[in-house]
Structures are given as C-alpha cells and as structure tokens.
Amino acid sequence: MGFAFRKLVALIGLLSVLASAAPDADSAQAPAPAPKDACAAIGGKTWVAPKDVRACYQSVKLDPKIKSNVIEVVNKTLAFHSSVNYQIQAPAPFNNDVHEDLAGDLAKISHTNYDSEYDFHIAVSRMTKRLNDGHCVWVNACYDSMFVNYLPIPLSLLVDSRGKQDVYIAKEAFTVASAEFADGIDFWQNSLPGNLKGQLASLSGAKVLTINGEAPFNAVNANAAIAGSYQGLGTRQNGYFSSYQRSSGGWNYLLGNFAQQALPLDDQVTLTILRVNQTRTETVTIPYHSRIGASSIKFNDTTSWRSGNCLAQPDTNGFDAYSDSFSPTPAGTITPVQKYQQQPLIASSQKKHLVNVMLDDTPLTDVVLPPQLIPGLPVLDGSQRIVQFYMLDDGKTGVMALGSFSDGDYDTFLNNLVNGLVNLKKQGATRLIADVSNNGGGWICAAHYLHRVISGPKSTTEPQPGLDTKTRAGPLAKLIVKTASDGGDPQARLLYNPINWSNANNTRFGANENWLDPSVDITVNGKKDSFSQRLGQECTAADFPTPPPEEALFDGSQIAIVSNGRCASSCSLFSITLSKEEGAKTVVIGGKQDVQQQYCGTVGGQSTDFETIDSEIKTAQLKDHELAPPDLLVNGVLGITWRLGFGVENTQQPEEWQNHPADINLPITSDLANNPLAIWKAVADRVWN
Known part of the structure; x- marks a missing residue:
C-alpha cells in the first residue's frame, strides 16, 4: 500500500504542475507586451x-x-x-x-x-x-x-593679477546661456542645490578647483584625447574652453567642448568652485541637457x-x-x-x-557673442559677412577679422578683401592684425590671393604664393586619370582631369597628359606608397577677379596673425606662408602656459570627401571596379586629405607635420576673455610696443 500511495501522490503532483503550466483559454489569446520604444520617449521633444x-x-x-x-x-x-x-x-x-x-x-x-x-x-x-x-x-x-549636449557654464582659461593661470566659469556664462537657452534655463536654475537654487548667475566668474573630483586639466586632457581635428595638444586643449568667431551672420560665441558635446556622452558634471567674492568653496553638480539639433x-x-x-x-x-x-x-x-x-x-x-576646409561633427554654432563683447569700432569699407575691417584708436593699426576663407560668392569675397585692405592703407594703417580665430579654412586660392595682396609681387608670391603639392597615386586614381587623358572626360568635369593641374615648373598639363603615370614610389613608416609627381601651385591670374595691388600693402614685420590656435586648412596655408616667408608675427591667445602653442594646424593642401571621390569614380565609369567603394547606406560623411602641401622650410616633406610654434602666447585676463577689441589692443601693445 505504501508504494501505491507514493505513486498516486507523484501522479497528482505531476498533473498539478502540468495544469499550472498550461494557459487558460483567455491567457492563451493575450499577446505578449510589446517592448517599449526607447526613441518614442524623446520623440517630438526639444x-x-x-x-x-x-x-x-x-x-x-x-x-x-x-x-x-x-x-x-x-x-x-x-x-x-x-x-x-x-x-x-x-x-x-x-x-x-x-x-x-x-x-x-x-x-x-x-x-x-x-x-x-x-x-x-x-x-x-x-x-x-x-x-x-x-x-x-x-x-x-x-x-x-542629432541631439547636442549642453551646459550653461562655458569655461575660460585665465591668468590673475599675479600671473597664475586657472580654469574659471566664463564671466559672461549666464548672459550667453540665458539668451541661447531661454526655453531651457529654468531646468538648470532648478537643478542647483540648496541656497544656490535659482542662482545660476552667481556661478559666472567662479574659479573651478576640481572637475569630477580631479584637477581641471585632467578633464581637459581627457577631452583632448578624443577631440580630434588638430595635431597640437595645446590647440585641442583650447577647444575645451569658450572662444569667439566672426561668422557670416555676425559675431559668434563658441561654448567649447566642456559646455557642448556632439554626442550624449555625459549626464552631469560635479565642480568644486570658489564663487566671486566668496571665501568658502562649494561643490555643485550640474546636469547636461540635450537639445535636438537645428537641422x-x-x-x-x-x-x-x-x-x-x-x-x-x-x-x-x-x-x-x-x-x-x-x-x-x-x-x-x-x-x-x-x-x-x-x-x-x-x-x-x-x-x-x-577648398581646403575642416570637417567637424558639430556644425557651425550660431550662439551670439554678448553685446558688451562685440567690437565697438566703426566697421570700415570692404566689410561684409565673414570679413570685417576696423582701425584701432592709435590710428595706425588696422584689423582684419576673418572667420573663414569662403563666404557666399567667390569674386565678391576676394574683392572685399582687397577693398578693405587698400582702404585701411589709405586711412593710415602701417600695421595689420589678422584675427583668424576659429577659422576652419575655405577656398584655397582665396588664401593665396590674400597673401599676394598683402605682400606684393616678390619671389614668395610670384608666379604664385602657394605650396607645391602631391596627391596619392593608387590604382583606381590612376585609372581615373587615364580615363580623362584618353578623352573620356570631354567637358573636363573630373577633378583628376589633367588640365586642372600643373607640373613643378608651373606648366599646365595638356589634356592628354597622364600626370599620374609614372608615379613616385616611396616608403613611409615602413609602408610602400605611391604619389603623383610634384604638382605646381594651382592658383593662376584667372582665379583672381581683380588684379592684386602692384606694391605691398604691409611689410611682413608689421603683420600679426592672431587666433586661439584653431586656424586650419586654407587658414593654415595663409598663416604659414605669411609667417615663414614674410616674417609675420603669430600670436595665440590663451592656451596653457607650459604647453607649446601652435599658431595653426591641419594644413593639408586640398581636402575632399567620399561623395566627391564617388562622383569621380562614377563619372569615369569605374563604379564596378573591385577597388571602388559601394554606395553608402547611412547618412554619413567621410572627409579626406586629397593633396598634401610640401613644406616651406623642409621642402621635400609635407608641411602638415612641421613645427608652427607661436611667437607669442598672450595670457588672457578676465578683461580680455572673449573680447576681440581688448585682445587686438593688447596684441598691438605686445607685438609693437
């Protein structure tokens, strides 16, 4: 009986388990809950x-x-x-x-x-x-x-009255944030702790003692390691801080990589600060907030x-x-x-x-420079959109503020450059400050033309004032040139068409010359590589809408090129030739005092991108070639350096990795921070007095 009883208990237990596992009629028809759509949670929100x-x-x-x-x-x-x-x-x-x-x-x-x-x-x-x-x-x-991460407290790197350099919340931070983030400023006001709640303005100008519990430059250098864009460490460090730029629409305020992120990398930051006129340090945690991108x-x-x-x-x-x-x-x-x-x-x-122009995963900003920081001098003839001309109160220092080497219409832009500089000369300017802060480049021939206009006809500007270059000679590139030189590009629509280029003697290639054959084979870092023959300078008189002045407008020793180091591409071509060939002084504003500042970076010679290269391949009927990239499936952009410029001093190696140390690293005080006019006056005093 005991054995039979145990079998019965086991059978009942099994039936119970099966019954509990089997769904009833109603539950069998109920669908499993759909997974939540994580993107719906942010859809439609700013x-x-x-x-x-x-x-x-x-x-x-x-x-x-x-x-x-x-x-x-x-x-x-x-x-x-x-x-x-x-x-x-x-x-x-x-x-x-x-x-x-x-x-x-x-x-x-x-x-x-x-x-x-x-x-x-x-x-x-x-x-x-x-x-x-x-x-x-x-x-x-x-x-x-797609969304941009923001903080309302951009930073500045300043020196105090004793010359000690520290990180500060920019004194204009609240003015900028309340204007740019009018619909979001209350979020940050309410996020502050204790008696600081609603007192965001009181953080402006505060000294920053730690960022996330560490010395501020630990955070600066961590960002420099992933920021890209510039070879020089000092230049990447400078990108962490706020700065200014002349844009086609006015004077812009750049928040810097601390207060603006192209990806949602951080949720918050904890700062130990010493507010203005306070003696006690405070620790505050401020959240990042993401705003949908303008485009x-x-x-x-x-x-x-x-x-x-x-x-x-x-x-x-x-x-x-x-x-x-x-x-x-x-x-x-x-x-x-x-x-x-x-x-x-x-x-x-x-x-x-x-063009020779920078790419950045953050589109150009339209944050407006506060009114009290906009230069209060009369704007002179030749000023339009991206370029502005001024005369300092000393009556002899002209200023050209140039935010890019491209601007709307090519001919109009170049004519404005000439008119503005000639007008400065007529008004008595004997020296020139060229402010190219955050100038990411643009038209190559605009940079060379500006050099020629300023420096006059001489060996460094005639027949042309640019750099010799070379481009890579890979198998597919060679086939594109062969297509063009064999008559496959009758309307000269290919970038690789021979008639676009000249040899090292500045003689244009004929329509049927294959300028990539033979190539120049070299070894670089242990890797075999092939390049074109040395190419002459590409800008001819036909590229200039107005003949440049017959005499120099400014002596090289009377020119100061000013920036935060973030001058690249065509801006680099201009700055390097003016500095190394004409003796112009170079000034980097701000920058860590124990780090060598480079007055420019990312030189290249000509930049382009995947879409342009893909067009060359398709126009040459080579899309089916095994080396041709397929069409891109995503909304992506890939930039490349298509030509490298040869150096001014070491003429056999690219200028890209040659040294460009600034002559002067101008310390930024609170009165100079993001104040172009105050900076220009300080530069004139430092360089010439």
Missing part, C-alpha cells in the same frame, strides 16, 4: 535627458549589412587619403599626438562585436579622430549632433527617427556627371557634407573653386 538619448541610440542593434557597408566605404575611400601612412607615426613635434594605424584599426573594428549601431559608430568616429586631422573625419548625422528631422519613434535622419540622402553618394539623370544640387540645398564643413554655405555654382 529638450531631453542625455541618458534618454543614449537609450534611443543604443536600442538599435547593429545590422551586419550596415557594418560591412560602412567599413568597406571607409576602407576603399581611404585609398585616396594622402596621409594614411604618414599618420601611422608622425615625426616630432607631433610624434606623441599622431600615431594611428587606420588599416589595423579597421581590421579590429571589423572583427569586433558591438551591442548597437551607436557603439559601432563611436568606434569608427574615434578611429578617425585619433588622426588629429580635421580633414579625415567620419560623421553620421543619425548620431552626431535634425524631428521624429516620434524609432521608425521615424531612422527614416528621417539615418538613411543615405540624395547627396550622400556621388553621381555620374555625364548621366542623363544628373542634375545639379538645387540652390539653397545643404548637402550632408556642407552641414559639417567649417565654412559658410557655398552655392553649387561656386563649387568649381577648390
């Missing part, structure tokens, strides 16, 4: 928490097809990037700053599993940023500046976010210029690459003029 942006971004798994496509496009386009092997290990003084093996890292990325498409994007983006080359940058509008397409959920912002756009990929279906980009259209170029929007009709 301001959101960074963690919610990350949750949206990281909710999308990485499609192997997307991963493969991006890697193939990047890898095959880099075959046209002239600096690939140089950047494996740059020479001194940048040996500690530029040492990136692109091929090796792409292979690692290819074999790495990523939890989300966002994580994969960061890996590719950081790879290019380690080049510290603002021409070779990977940007994806699905993530970069982002608004969305409601994951599907609409992806369809509006993440897929390839009409101008993401190139085009066959001889195709019946080809039509120029409509006027006023902002192409994917133009969104991130550090220059004003250029009309499609102006694209024939070659």
Whole structure:
C-alpha cells in the first residue's frame, strides 16, 4: 500500500504542475507586451535627458549589412587619403599626438562585436579622430549632433593679477546661456542645490578647483584625447574652453567642448568652485541637457527617427556627371557634407573653386557673442559677412577679422578683401592684425590671393604664393586619370582631369597628359606608397577677379596673425606662408602656459570627401571596379586629405607635420576673455610696443 500511495501522490503532483503550466483559454489569446520604444520617449521633444538619448541610440542593434557597408566605404575611400601612412607615426613635434594605424584599426573594428549601431559608430568616429586631422573625419548625422549636449557654464582659461593661470566659469556664462537657452534655463536654475537654487548667475566668474573630483586639466586632457581635428595638444586643449568667431551672420560665441558635446556622452558634471567674492568653496553638480539639433528631422519613434535622419540622402553618394539623370544640387540645398564643413554655405555654382576646409561633427554654432563683447569700432569699407575691417584708436593699426576663407560668392569675397585692405592703407594703417580665430579654412586660392595682396609681387608670391603639392597615386586614381587623358572626360568635369593641374615648373598639363603615370614610389613608416609627381601651385591670374595691388600693402614685420590656435586648412596655408616667408608675427591667445602653442594646424593642401571621390569614380565609369567603394547606406560623411602641401622650410616633406610654434602666447585676463577689441589692443601693445 505504501508504494501505491507514493505513486498516486507523484501522479497528482505531476498533473498539478502540468495544469499550472498550461494557459487558460483567455491567457492563451493575450499577446505578449510589446517592448517599449526607447526613441518614442524623446520623440517630438526639444529638450531631453542625455541618458534618454543614449537609450534611443543604443536600442538599435547593429545590422551586419550596415557594418560591412560602412567599413568597406571607409576602407576603399581611404585609398585616396594622402596621409594614411604618414599618420601611422608622425615625426616630432607631433610624434606623441599622431600615431594611428587606420588599416589595423579597421581590421579590429571589423572583427569586433558591438551591442548597437551607436557603439559601432563611436568606434569608427574615434578611429578617425585619433588622426588629429580635421580633414579625415567620419560623421553620421543619425548620431552626431542629432541631439547636442549642453551646459550653461562655458569655461575660460585665465591668468590673475599675479600671473597664475586657472580654469574659471566664463564671466559672461549666464548672459550667453540665458539668451541661447531661454526655453531651457529654468531646468538648470532648478537643478542647483540648496541656497544656490535659482542662482545660476552667481556661478559666472567662479574659479573651478576640481572637475569630477580631479584637477581641471585632467578633464581637459581627457577631452583632448578624443577631440580630434588638430595635431597640437595645446590647440585641442583650447577647444575645451569658450572662444569667439566672426561668422557670416555676425559675431559668434563658441561654448567649447566642456559646455557642448556632439554626442550624449555625459549626464552631469560635479565642480568644486570658489564663487566671486566668496571665501568658502562649494561643490555643485550640474546636469547636461540635450537639445535636438537645428537641422535634425524631428521624429516620434524609432521608425521615424531612422527614416528621417539615418538613411543615405540624395547627396550622400556621388553621381555620374555625364548621366542623363544628373542634375545639379538645387540652390539653397545643404548637402550632408556642407552641414559639417567649417565654412559658410557655398552655392553649387561656386563649387568649381577648390577648398581646403575642416570637417567637424558639430556644425557651425550660431550662439551670439554678448553685446558688451562685440567690437565697438566703426566697421570700415570692404566689410561684409565673414570679413570685417576696423582701425584701432592709435590710428595706425588696422584689423582684419576673418572667420573663414569662403563666404557666399567667390569674386565678391576676394574683392572685399582687397577693398578693405587698400582702404585701411589709405586711412593710415602701417600695421595689420589678422584675427583668424576659429577659422576652419575655405577656398584655397582665396588664401593665396590674400597673401599676394598683402605682400606684393616678390619671389614668395610670384608666379604664385602657394605650396607645391602631391596627391596619392593608387590604382583606381590612376585609372581615373587615364580615363580623362584618353578623352573620356570631354567637358573636363573630373577633378583628376589633367588640365586642372600643373607640373613643378608651373606648366599646365595638356589634356592628354597622364600626370599620374609614372608615379613616385616611396616608403613611409615602413609602408610602400605611391604619389603623383610634384604638382605646381594651382592658383593662376584667372582665379583672381581683380588684379592684386602692384606694391605691398604691409611689410611682413608689421603683420600679426592672431587666433586661439584653431586656424586650419586654407587658414593654415595663409598663416604659414605669411609667417615663414614674410616674417609675420603669430600670436595665440590663451592656451596653457607650459604647453607649446601652435599658431595653426591641419594644413593639408586640398581636402575632399567620399561623395566627391564617388562622383569621380562614377563619372569615369569605374563604379564596378573591385577597388571602388559601394554606395553608402547611412547618412554619413567621410572627409579626406586629397593633396598634401610640401613644406616651406623642409621642402621635400609635407608641411602638415612641421613645427608652427607661436611667437607669442598672450595670457588672457578676465578683461580680455572673449573680447576681440581688448585682445587686438593688447596684441598691438605686445607685438609693437
């Protein structure tokens, strides 16, 4: 009986388990709850928490097809990037700053599993940023500046009356934040602790003793390690702090990398501060807040976010210029690459003029410089949009504030440069301050023309005032040139067309000359590479709308080039030739006192991008070639350096990694911070008095 009883108990238990496991009729028909849409939580909103942006971004798994496509496009386009092997290990003084093996890292990325498409994007983006080359940058509008992380407390690096340098919250911080973030300032006011609640203005001008519990420059250097854009450490450090820039619309205030992030990297920051007129230190934690980007397409959920912002756009990929279906980009259209170029929007009709310009994952800012900091001098003839001319009160120091080397119409821009400088000379200016703070480059021939206008006809400006260059001669590049030289580009629509270039003697190639054959084979950092023959300077009299003055306007010793070091591309071409060939003084405003400041960086010679290279390939009917990159599937941009300029002093090596130490590192006091006029007066006093 005991055995039978035990069997019965076991049977009853089994039936009980099965019964509990089986659903009833009603529950069997109820659907499983759908997973929450992380992007719906931020859809339709202007301001959101960074963690919610990350949750949206990281909710999308990485499609192997997307991963493969991006890697193939990047890898095959880099075959046209002239600096690939140089950047494996740059020479001194940048040996500690530029040492990136692109091929090796792409292979690692290819074999790495990523939890989300966002994580994969960061890996590719950081790879290019380690080049510290603002021409070779990977940007994806699905993530970069889709939402922008902000703090209302931009920083300044200042020296006090004893000459001691420290980090401060900018004294104009609240003025800037309350104007730019009028719809969001209450969020930060209410986030402050205790008796500081609602007292955000009282933080302006405070000394910053620690950032997240560490010395401030630990945070500055951590940002410099991932900021990219410039080879010089000092220049990347300077990007952490607030600064100013002349834009086509007025005077802009740049918040700096501490107060503005292109990705939702941080949720908050904890500062130990000493407020103005206080004797007791305080610790405050201030949250970042994310605002949807000005050019982002608004969305409601994951599907609409992806369809509006993440897929390839009409101008993401190139085009066959001889195709019946080809039509120029409509006027006023902002192409994917133009969104991130550090220059004003250029009309499609102006694209024939070659550029050397920075790319940045943060589009140009439109935060306005506070009224009390805008130069209060009369604006002189020749001033228009991106360029402004002034005369200091001393009656002999002219100022040219130049925020870019591109601006709307090419001819109008160059004519304004001449008119403004000639007018300064007529008014009695004997010396010139050229303020190129945050000038990311632009038209190459504008930079060379400005050099010629200022310096007059001489051996350094005639026949042309630029740098000789070279471009990479890979197999596909050679086939494009062969197509053109064999008559396959009858209307000269290819960048590689021989008639666009000249040899080292400045003699233009004939239409049927194959200027990439033979190539010049060299070894760079142990890697075999091929380049074109030495190319002469590309800007001819035909590129200048007005003949330059017959005499020099300013002696080189009477020129001071001023910036925060963030002068790049065509701005570098201009600054380097004026400094090294004409003896102009170079001044970097601010900058850490124990770090050598570079007056410019990211020289290149000519920059371009994947879309342009893809157009060359398609126009030459080579898209089916095994070395041709496929069409990009995502809303991405890849910039490259297409030509490298040879050095002024070491004429056989690229100028890119040669030294550009500033003659003067001007310490910034509270009275000078982000105050262009006060800075110009201090520069004139320091350089000439």
